[in-house]
Amino acid sequence: MVRLYAEGLMFRWATIAGPVMGVVNVTPDSFSDGGRFIAPEAAIEHGIGLVDAGAAVLDVGGESTRPGAAPVDAGTELDRVIPVVEGLAAHVSVPISIDTTKAVVARAAIAAGATIVNDVSAGEADTAMLSTVADAGVGYVAMHRRGASATMQRDPQYTDVVADVVEYLARRLDAARAAGIAENALMADPGIGFGKTIEHNLALLASLPELIAGVGVPVLVGTSRKSFLGRLVDVDEPAARDDATLATVVWALERGASMVRVHDVRGAVQVAVVLGALARATVARREVVESR
Numbered sequence: 001m002v003r004l005y006a007e008g009l010m011f012r013w014a015t016i017a018g019p020v021m022g023v024v025n026v027t028p029d030s031f032s033d034g035g036r037f038i039a040p041e042a043a044i045e046h047g048i049g050l051v052d053a054g055a056a057v058l059d060v061g062g063e064s065t066r067p068g069a070a071p072v073d074a075g076t077e078l079d080r081v082i083p084v085v086e087g088l089a090a091h092v093s094v095p096i097s098i099d100t101t102k103a104v105v106a107r108a109a110i111a112a113g114a115t116i117v118n119d120v121s122a123g124e125a126d127t128a129m130l131s132t133v134a135d136a137g138v139g140y141v142a143m144h145r146r147g148a149s150a151t152m153q154r155d156p157q158y159t160d161v162v163a164d165v166v167e168y169l170a171r172r173l174d175a176a177r178a179a180g181i182a183e184n185a186l187m188a189d190p191g192i193g194f195g196k197t198i199e200h201n202l203a204l205l206a207s208l209p210e211l212i213a214g215v216g217v218p219v220l221v222g223t224s225r226k227s228f229l230g231r232l233v234d235v236d237e238p239a240a241r242d243d244a245t246l247a248t249v250v251w252a253l254e255r256g257a258s259m260v261r262v263h264d265v266r267g268a269v270q271v272a273v274v275l276g277a278l279a280r281a282t283v284a285r286r287e288v289v290e291s292r
């Protein structure tokens with residue numbers, strides 16, 4: 001495995017320019033945009049548009065994780081994502097993340113220009129994943145899920161969903177560290193919608209500060225267009241859930257999430273800019289009040 005990052009140039013989340021990760025799904029069946037960007041040219045053009053809209057990271061995925069989705073083999077996944085990662089790496093300057101649970105796909109995507117691996121199985125689907133990421137010196141997102149996509153929404157149960165997810169992520173982050181992934185390269189994700197009921201998803205979002213403190217690394221939150229939002233606002237069409245998504249983007253960024261993974265990048269970037277201005281005004285106002 002080629003070590004792409006020279007010593008001292010290892011990936012660090014702290015260097016990422018903003019909090020918005022844009023989704024580039026190269027799948028025929030993702031729940032919100034399946035089939036729209038299956039041609040590499042369409043996916044590349046879409047990704048470039050997301051960067052123009054302010055995405056700080058692009059997340060390229062070739063296997064749908066939608067509830068009930070069938071798994072795809074590595075060959076199919078490689079055929080879908082590698083031309084897109086290569087094309088995006090040639091056209092955009094933001095980091096490219098590869099959304100995969102397979103080490104062979106991660107390795108090929110890194111060779112094609114990806115510098116982050118977003119693993120919805122937190123290293124559990126493929127025993128070679130954590131060492132692959134460690135050897136390459138790239139960034140790593142470890143996400144919590146309960147069961148595989150095909151079965152995960154069948155009556156998920158937790159003793160205490162927040163404590164269970166924190167305990168799981170802490171354990172998987174320790175496995176990532178033990179495999180040699182650098183502390184600064186780690187990010188965790190509670191996996192909204194992955195083996196969770198509406199109540200579980202809401203409890204995790206309601207407890208974000210507790211969850212962030214518990215895992216001890218930056219946290220990514222992915223609520224975009226997910227079915228719990230559709231159920232809350234009674235909207236079936238995933239692409240019509242962007243307003244509901246934005247409510248969760250405001251909530252997550254206000255409560256300490258470091259990054260949000262969204263389809264509607266423009267809206268999330270506007271939220272982040274306005275929240276940043278309000279945070280600065282809050283500090284300035286406090287200084288005026290304290291100097292009285």
Ligand code: PMM
Binds near residue numbers: 025066120192
């Ligand atoms: N959600 C999806 C896919 N990949 N990765 C992370 N880290 N977090 C998520 O919440 C997440 C993910 C499913 O959404 P999509 O089918 O719209 O990509």
